[in-house]
Amino acid sequence: xxxxxxxxxxxxxxxxxxxxxxxxxxxxxxxxxxxxxxxxxxxxxxxxxxxxxxxxxxxxxxxxxxxxxxxxxxxxxxxxxxxxxxxxxxxxxxxxxxxxxxxxxxxxxxxxxxxxxxxxxxxxxxxxxxxxxxxxxxxxxxxxxxxxxxxxxxxxxxxxxxxxxxxxxxxxxxxxxxxxxxxxxxxxxxxxxxxxxxxxxxxxxxxxxxxxxxxxxxxxxxxxxxxxxxxxxxxxxxxxxxxxxxxxxxxxxxxxxxxxxxxxxxxxxxxxxxxxxxxxx
Amino acid sequence: xxxxxxxxxxxxxxxxxxxxxxxxxxxxxxxxxxxxxxxxxxxxxxxxxxxxxxxxxxxxxxxxxxxxxxxxxxxxxxxxxxxxxxxxxxxxxxxxxxxxxxxxxxxxxxxxxxxxxxxxxxxxxxxxxxxxxxxxxxxxxxxxxxxxxxxxxxxxxxxxxxxxxxxxxxxxxxxxxxxxxxxxxxxxxxxxxxxxxxxxxxxxxxxxxxxxxxxxxxxxxxxxxxxxxxxxxxxxxxxxxxxxxxxxxxxxxxxxxxxxxxxxxxxxxxxxxxxxxxxxxxxxxxxxxxxxxxxxxxxxxxxxxxxxxxxxxxxxxxx
Numbered sequence: 001x002x003x004x005x006x007x008x009x010x011x012x013x014x015x016x017x018x019x020x021x022x023x024x025x026x027x028x029x030x031x032x033x034x035x036x037x038x039x040x041x042x043x044x045x046x047x048x049x050x051x052x053x054x055x056x057x058x059x060x061x062x063x064x065x066x067x068x069x070x071x072x073x074x075x076x077x078x079x080x081x082x083x084x085x086x087x088x089x090x091x092x093x094x095x096x097x098x099x100x101x102x103x104x105x106x107x108x109x110x111x112x113x114x115x116x117x118x119x120x121x122x123x124x125x126x127x128x129x130x131x132x133x134x135x136x137x138x139x140x141x142x143x144x145x146x147x148x149x150x151x152x153x154x155x156x157x158x159x160x161x162x163x164x165x166x167x168x169x170x171x172x173x174x175x176x177x178x179x180x181x182x183x184x185x186x187x188x189x190x191x192x193x194x195x196x197x198x199x200x201x202x203x204x205x206x207x208x209x210x211x212x213x214x215x216x217x218x219x220x221x222x223x224x225x226x227x228x229x230x231x232x233x234x235x236x237x238x239x240x241x242x243x244x245x246x247x248x249x250x251x252x253x254x255x256x257x258x259x260x261x262x263x264x265x266x267x268x269x270x271x272x273x274x275x276x277x278x279x280x281x
Numbered sequence: 282x283x284x285x286x287x288x289x290x291x292x293x294x295x296x297x298x299x300x301x302x303x304x305x306x307x308x309x310x311x312x313x314x315x316x317x318x319x320x321x322x323x324x325x326x327x328x329x330x331x332x333x334x335x336x337x338x339x340x341x342x343x344x345x346x347x348x349x350x351x352x353x354x355x356x357x358x359x360x361x362x363x364x365x366x367x368x369x370x371x372x373x374x375x376x377x378x379x380x381x382x383x384x385x386x387x388x389x390x391x392x393x394x395x396x397x398x399x400x401x402x403x404x405x406x407x408x409x410x411x412x413x414x415x416x417x418x419x420x421x422x423x424x425x426x427x428x429x430x431x432x433x434x435x436x437x438x439x440x441x442x443x444x445x446x447x448x449x450x451x452x453x454x455x456x457x458x459x460x461x462x463x464x465x466x467x468x469x470x471x472x473x474x475x476x477x478x479x480x481x482x483x484x485x486x487x488x489x490x491x492x493x494x495x496x497x498x499x500x501x502x503x504x505x506x507x508x509x510x511x512x513x514x515x516x517x518x519x520x521x522x523x524x525x526x527x528x529x530x531x532x533x534x535x536x537x538x539x540x541x542x543x544x545x546x547x548x549x550x551x552x553x554x555x556x557x558x559x560x561x562x563x564x565x566x567x568x569x570x571x572x573x574x575x576x577x578x579x580x581x582x583x584x585x586x587x588x589x590x591x592x593x594x595x596x597x598x599x600x
Contacts, residue, residue, distance in 0.1 A: 079486060081402060108489030118480035121503055121597035130498070131488040167598065178484070185488060 025093055027052045027189055027219045028073060033087035035068050035077065042068045043252035046087070048238055055211055055220045057230035057260065060240035061275065065252020066223045069240075070191050073221065074110035075103040092188075108135050111182035115194040117174035119166035119181070124149075124158050127166050127177055131185040144184060152180035153210050172203025179210065183218070190214065192222040196229065208233050227276060230260065237263040239272045335578060338571035345565055351572065357546070358535040359569045360555075366569065368576065370537045374451055374545040375577075378526055381455025381541070382462060382519040387512060389459075390466025394508075397467070398474035399496045410471070416464040425528030428457035433529065443542045449531025452541035457529060458522045462515040469514060473507020474500050506592040513588040517581055523549040548577050 026049035034044040043065030050056045058066035068077070075096065077083040089096045096106060111131075119127050128145045137144060145162070149155040154176045158169070166177055175195060182190055192211075196204040211220055211233050224230050230237050238257035242250050256269050267273045343351070346366045354367015393413070397406050433453045437445045477500050485495040501508070526547045532554065533546030546554075552570045560567055 074487065076483065076487060079483070104489055104491050106489075107487055112483075112487035114480060114483060114487075116480055118478070118484040120481060120484065120499055130485070130490075134488055134490045134494060165598070181484075181488065 025052075026050055027092060028221075029088075029090040029093075031088040031090075033069070033072070033085065033089050035065065035072055036084050036086075037080065038082040041249065041251050043240075046254045048254060048257045050219065050221055051236065052219045053215055053217070054235040055215050055222060055233050057234035057237045058221065058223045058240060059225075059227055059230050059237060059275075060252075060255075061242060062225075063250060063252065064240035064242050066238075066240045067193055068252065070193055070221060070223050073189070073191055074112055075106050076112065078103050108185060109187050110189040110191060111185065111187040112191045112193065113175070113178050113182055113195045116198050117171055117178050119169075119174050119177050121165065121167060123163045124166050124169070124177060125162040128180050128184050131181055135185050137185070148180040148184035149177075151183050151214070152176045153206065153213075154180055170203070172199050172206060175199060175203065175207060176210065179207070179214075183214070187218065189219045189221065192220065194223050194225060197225060204229075227264075231264055234260045236260060239263060239267070239269075239275065241271050241275065332578070335571050335575045338568045339575040342565070342568035342572040345568070346572075355537040356535050357551075359566050361535070364565070365535065366565075367537075368548075368573065370533065370535065371546050371548045371551050371573070372576075373537060373539065374526075374530070374533060374547040375520060375549070377451050377539070377541060377545065378455040378458055378522070378530070378547055379516060379519045381452055382459035382522075383512070383516060385456055385459025386462045386466050386515055386519075390463045390511070390515070391470055391508065393463070393467040394471040394474055394511075395496050395501070397471045399492060399500060410468070413464040413468050417468065419461070421461060421522065421524040422528070424457050424461050425454075425525040428453055428525060428529035432457060444540060445542050446540075447531060447544040449529060449544035450542050451526070451530040451533075451545035451547075454526045454528075454530035455519075457525050458519050461522065461525065462518050465518060466511045466515045469511035470504065470508045473504040473511065476507070477503045502595075503597050506596045509588055509592050509595070513585065516584060520577065520581055520584075521549060523547075523553040526550040527553050548573050552577075 028050040030046050030048050030050075033046040035042050046069060058070060060066050071077045072085050072089060073091075073096075077085060085097055091106070091110070095101070120130060122130075125145055128148050129141055132141065132144050146155060146159075149158060154173060157173060158164075158177075161168075166174060169177060175198070179190075179195075196207050199207065208229065211222070214220060222230075222233065236258065237260040239255045240252055241255050243253050244250055255271050256263065256267065263272060264276055267276065351366055351368050353369070354365060355369050356365040356367045357370040358365045397409060401409065429448070433445075433448065433450050436450070436453055437443075474496075481499055481503060482495060485499040490498070527550045530547065530550060531544030533544050533550075538545055552573055555566065556570050560570075
């Protein structure tokens, strides 16, 4: 496997639940994390690690807080008034929510791809160049754009029409453009919020193949409704569910997290088993 | 043929609900359609009427005064014994007001719009937006008085070295008109910015863009057609504004002047000041107000056409 030798994805984690690979500190360490919107507690008591250079999938029924948690990882929740994150959320050992941390700097390292492709109404080139220009990357912009488009397996389809509007692309191409846009700034982590839910099956396969390539260089966290997708792309899977408390509030909980194979074949929690076997959700 | 197909459809599975329909609702629909079409036609008719009412006195005017003398002459003194019909002085007066008003209202209006749309919390927006819309409704007479009795003397106290040669100032009138249209520019462009899909905003923030960068590089270009519309509306309002300039800019000087600090007349102020009860129909002076009105109308029309082109040229279409 061509690799610079610096990082080799640790794939042979011990069978235990939720331990980081021994060679690297986890990208994210979550200790008793909860997220609330105003008075409403959306997600509570999450403890887990996310490993570097792997795909981690968040699965679970609607309203279980998986997207909410994803958006806490790059402080996108800051944009929603009343959103509040409690607990300890460490990114490479540093508290993401420490008062001295600038959310803008966080997002330069931790990119995001959204459910609905959201290219800017600009040319394909300008879409990819937006991030590098924002973070002030120096050097050959044409080269940066080409590299990102190649990285997102889109270059061959658009190299002769970089000046065309991004909206002239198909939905699947737009989503890969958004991935190119995200990797153009060379982040550490890419968060993907149901990146294939608006795509046709062929485009979905292309994006999934892309994830397999991208995880050699980036850590990826993906929220998905599609359990098969989690099984196909993710090394580790975290299953979330909704608990209804005595007052009738619906609160998202992490039920279990671990290697994808274990979660799908030998889940330790009955709720995981029910969800995966299709009895609930 | 038509009869038989009709019969076939009415003899369907459910005879109680014939497909052909009961005549009454059909006629009701037609009636509503006609009524709505008449309403739409009404505004078109009114516009046509306005244009026609301008056309005949204007033709009569140009029967007496050559077009070139009107458009190129630099002395505007239609009611003087030594009458002169060069429209340039009042065209320049209008331009000074429009440029000044835009120089005041566009920066302030757009900055307020960006603040309200991208920076302000929803609580602040809920208070400020309606307040802006109330400001839009302040009677222009009040603003004219404010400009004449407050702004103009204050300006002279602050900057005594400028040539304030009369109690009136076309420039100060322009500033007052600018203040008048700030709420309009702010409110219309804020609507345009708010209607940019949230996905674009999130996409830019997720790339580590600051608020200013998201506003200027993503929201502003995506909303540009609405923003141009806001500026055009503001410009039309500034061109057409009469009361403020009538009060604060004075009766002007018959000769062409570019003195921002002194008195000058605008096209609207001329029309407003002249079209009073004691003007007699059939005179040249009577016809001048229509000729000036027609010129005003053509200028606004040309501006609107240019603006439409601009919008098409710069529009960033999302989806």
